[in-house]
Amino acid sequence: MNPYLYIAGTLFFTVYGQIVLKWRLSLLKVILPERVIDKGIYLTKLILDPFVFSGFVSAFIASLFWMAAMTKLEITTAYPFMSLAPALVFMIGVLFLGETFTVGKAVGLVLIIVGTMVTVKY
Incomplete structure (x- = not known):
């Protein structure tokens, strides 16, 4: 199996769990209640x-x-x-959860993607 499919699986299940x-x-x-017992x-x-349980299983x-990768x-x-997980969570959060989109977040997203490409390629 292509090892990058293991990375894709890791990303998919990580992002799914967070979302x-x-x-x-x-x-x-x-x-969250105040008292510890509560x-x-x-x-x-x-x-x-x-x-919620499916998020933990995810x-x-x-x-x-990740271990396979x-x-x-x-x-x-x-x-x-x-x-890329935070970038994917950001995009899905904006599109499906109504999270706020700002120019600063978009610039950060682009920097993450470019940084990932540079790190992996060079």
Whole structure:
């Protein structure tokens, strides 16, 4: 299997996990209680939500893809691709979650993508 497919899998499951957690927590209008015991109960209920749980499972699957990538690629080749995760989360967040888009964020996004290309290519 192409080792870059392992990187793509890592990115997909990492981004999915972040987006689904933000989406679900926003939908549930989560406000963390003050007391420690209440936080524990509340967080346990959240983890049992099927979508939130899928975000945690997604993080585990991303880890499996990452381990597979590490068997095929040098970390100095593979790891720069992980900087694309925040860029992808930014784009999906703006498009589907109504997150704010600013020129500064867009410039940062371009710099991340260019930096990834330079790091991997040279």
